[in-house]
Amino acid sequence: GTVCQVVTIIRETSDGEPLETANASRPVSLKGMLAGAASATITLDAEHRIIGWDQGAVDLFGYDPDEAMGKDLDRLIAAGNDETFAQAVYLSEQVRRGNPIPPTEAIRYHRDGSAKNVILAASPILCDRSVTGMVGIYLDVTERKQVEEGLAKSESRYRATLNAMADAIHVVDEELRIVLFNDRFKAWNRELGLETEALGKTVHKVFPFLPERIRDEYEYVFEAGRHLVNEGVTRIAGRELVTETRKIPVFDGERVAQVITVVRDITERRHTEEERERLLAAEREQRLQAETLRRVAAGLISTLDPQQVLPFILAELARVVSYDSASIMLLSNGSLSLVAFRSPHPRRAPSTPVEIEALPHVQQVLEGRKPVIIADTSTEPGWRHLPESSYIRCWMGVPLVVQETVIGLLNLNHEVPAFYTQDKAQLAVAYANQSATAIQIAKLFDDLQSSNTALALERALLSQRVAERTAALGEANAQLARAARLKDEFLANMSHELRTPLNAILGFAQVLQEEVYGPLGQRQRRSVENMEQSGRHLLALINDILDISKIEAGKMALELVPVSIESTCQSSLQFIRQDAREKQIKVVYGTMDDTLPPRVDTVLADGRRLKQILVNLLSNAVKFTPEHGS
Numbered sequence: 001g002t003v004c005q006v007v008t009i010i011r012e013t014s015d016g017e018p019l020e021t022a023n024a025s026r027p028v029s030l031k032g033m034l035a036g037a038a039s040a041t042i043t044l045d046a047e048h049r050i051i052g053w054d055q056g057a058v059d060l061f062g063y064d065p066d067e068a069m070g071k072d073l074d075r076l077i078a079a080g081n082d083e084t085f086a087q088a089v090y091l092s093e094q095v096r097r098g099n100p101i102p103p104t105e106a107i108r109y110h111r112d113g114s115a116k117n118v119i120l121a122a123s124p125i126l127c128d129r130s131v132t133g134m135v136g137i138y139l140d141v142t143e144r145k146q147v148e149e150g151l152a153k154s155e156s157r158y159r160a161t162l163n164a165m166a167d168a169i170h171v172v173d174e175e176l177r178i179v180l181f182n183d184r185f186k187a188w189n190r191e192l193g194l195e196t197e198a199l200g201k202t203v204h205k206v207f208p209f210l211p212e213r214i215r216d217e218y219e220y221v222f223e224a225g226r227h228l229v230n231e232g233v234t235r236i237a238g239r240e241l242v243t244e245t246r247k248i249p250v251f252d253g254e255r256v257a258q259v260i261t262v263v264r265d266i267t268e269r270r271h272t273e274e275e276r277e278r279l280l281a282a283e284r285e286q287r288l289q290a291e292t293l294r295r296v297a298a299g300l301i302s303t304l305d306p307q308q309v310l311p312f313i314l315a316e317l318a319r320v321v322s323y324d325s326a327s328i329m330l331l332s333n334g335s336l337s338l339v340a341f342r343s344p345h346p347r348r349a350p351s352t353p354v355e356i357e358a359l360p361h362v363q364q365v366l367e368g369r370k371p372v373i374i375a376d377t378s379t380e381p382g383w384r385h386l387p388e389s390s391y392i393r394c395w396m397g398v399p400l401v402v403q404e405t406v407i408g409l410l411n412l413n414h415e416v417p418a419f420y421t422q423d424k425a426q427l428a429v430a431y432a433n434q435s436a437t438a439i440q441i442a443k444l445f446d447d448l449q450s451s452n453t454a455l456a457l458e459r460a461l462l463s464q465r466v467a468e469r470t471a472a473l474g475e476a477n478a479q480l481a482r483a484a485r486l487k488d489e490f491l492a493n494m495s496h497e498l499r500t501p502l503n504a505i506l507g508f509a510q511v512l513q514e515e516v517y518g519p520l521g522q523r524q525r526r527s528v529e530n531m532e533q534s535g536r537h538l539l540a541l542i543n544d545i546l547d548i549s550k551i552e553a554g555k556m557a558l559e560l561v562p563v564s565i566e567s568t569c570q571s572s573l574q575f576i577r578q579d580a581r582e583k584q585i586k587v588v589y590g591t592m593d594d595t596l597p598p599r600v601d602t603v604l605a606d607g608r609r610l611k612q613i614l615v616n617l618l619s620n621a622v623k624f625t626p627e628h629g630s
Helices: 055-061 073-077 082-096 142-164 183-192 213-224 267-302 306-317 360-368 422-513 522-553 565-574 577-582 607-624
Strands: 039-045 050-053 101-109 115-127 130-140 168-172 178-181 228-236 239-252 255-265 325-332 335-342 372-374 394-402 405-414 561-564 602-605
Touching: 039 055, 055 115, 055 130, 073 082, 082 101, 082 115, 082 130, 115 142, 142 178, 168 183, 183 255, 213 228, 213 239, 213 255, 239 267, 267 306, 306 325, 306 335, 306 422, 335 405, 360 372, 360 394, 360 405, 394 422, 405 422, 422 522, 522 607, 561 565, 561 607, 565 607, 577 607, 602 607
Parallel strands: none
Antiparallel strands: 039 050, 039 130, 101 115, 115 130, 168 178, 168 255, 228 239, 239 255, 325 335, 325 405, 372 394, 394 405, 561 602
16 A cells, blocks of 8 residues: 555646646746647656656657657667766756756757757655655757747847947836946946946936936836937036937837937037037128128228218128117317217217316227227226216227327227127227228328319419410510511611721722822831721621521521632631730641641632631630730
């Protein structure tokens, strides 16, 4: 009546309950075995020989009961690999000692040599507390193992993909516990001094600075199953981080089981975008400034009237430098006078003229020749508070400079304190220069107009003077013509009146020379000869005067005939001998230089004119030769 064997009952459960042997005192848990997988029950005797081989064993290992019965189990299904065989022998030895084997993964071999992944559990069969055999259960998990290996490879690739990404990624479950994260997540947390061992911890534990709304965002993703993207600024360890966070649902069927959270540090990108936006804004501002200055330049070309140009410049200035009121004042004798004023609001223009000494800030602009800004007029000691300027809280003054000379002031007023900056001041300088240029051009134009008027008057006066002078010259010419006519008449009369008595004298001289009235002495003869020669010389002078008149009238004619040089020279000497004798000047006729070529006896000339020339030359020679000369 002693029980020496135990019948093992295998019960397959679908609700995850453990499979137990009939020996309630030694339960064997097979939790984790896949439902529906092929199972085999094998019974062995004390020598480890097979005494029970069911259909499951046939299906699992390919041996019929006749082939398996009486065989050593380990050698039959575990001898395909030394390591596998050693493990099987070890497990069998444990059972022989009365120790049950809990569910254990192992490899066993089919009859065709193929490896089988199995989960085995074994219990000893006791009889009078002695091991008389054992029973083993084998569950075929080859397909499950392949699935697990595929999942492991997939998970490895998934993790490698996450690690390859530059963003910090972590996966949370419904309890917001972190179940997976990539290397960048860990490195990022290390850089920020946050929790690096985050697995199994909630996001609020790892990131204690997160606001409570993060929980609402995760709840929305889990419930709605939709992506959620947002940006935020966080201050961590003294650093300001700008992050973009994406929450992506992971579905298990129709239920969201997990949420992948991708955190991207966009601080540098945000700074780059802000810098780009700043540069674009600066470029737009510069384009606006250039366009405005171009319009101002065109306005300067279109008109030279300051009453039109200066208000136009103030209107264009408002496009790039905002103001509540603006004015342009000109400097004259220590005071400023208003020449242009503009305000987009109903403001009153300042009263002028204004004494510079009463306004220290204006004096500072004019003396320093650079812009001055009063950030808050309410705290400026030198600011003069007037009813018409009570709205001004920020003031900027820019000098108007032309050729190193300050000619005026550009005032910009605003009701907001600290509104104007140095950048705005530099921009206002350009418009102040345009205003100064417009004023200077207008002044030059006025000067030009005045000069043109004066020049026109001077031209009219000159024209009048020319007309008067021309009339005077005409009168003078008429008088000269009359004088010439009178001179001609006088010369004609004079030649007639002088020639008549002169001819008589010459006639008498010739009569005396012919001794008609009796013989003449030697001295008398010389005197008569001199009288004749002098008379003839006087006649020649009269003829010279007539010749001059002919020359002036262009009617002079020469009578060219052969003329004896010696005779002409001797005759010419007779006219100057008396004068030479009085000055005791020695007069010699002849050639004094033997190197000269032989003399010429006659020349073709007008004898009377030639003699006239010689007499004039000899007369000058006697006149300018000192006494006792030669």
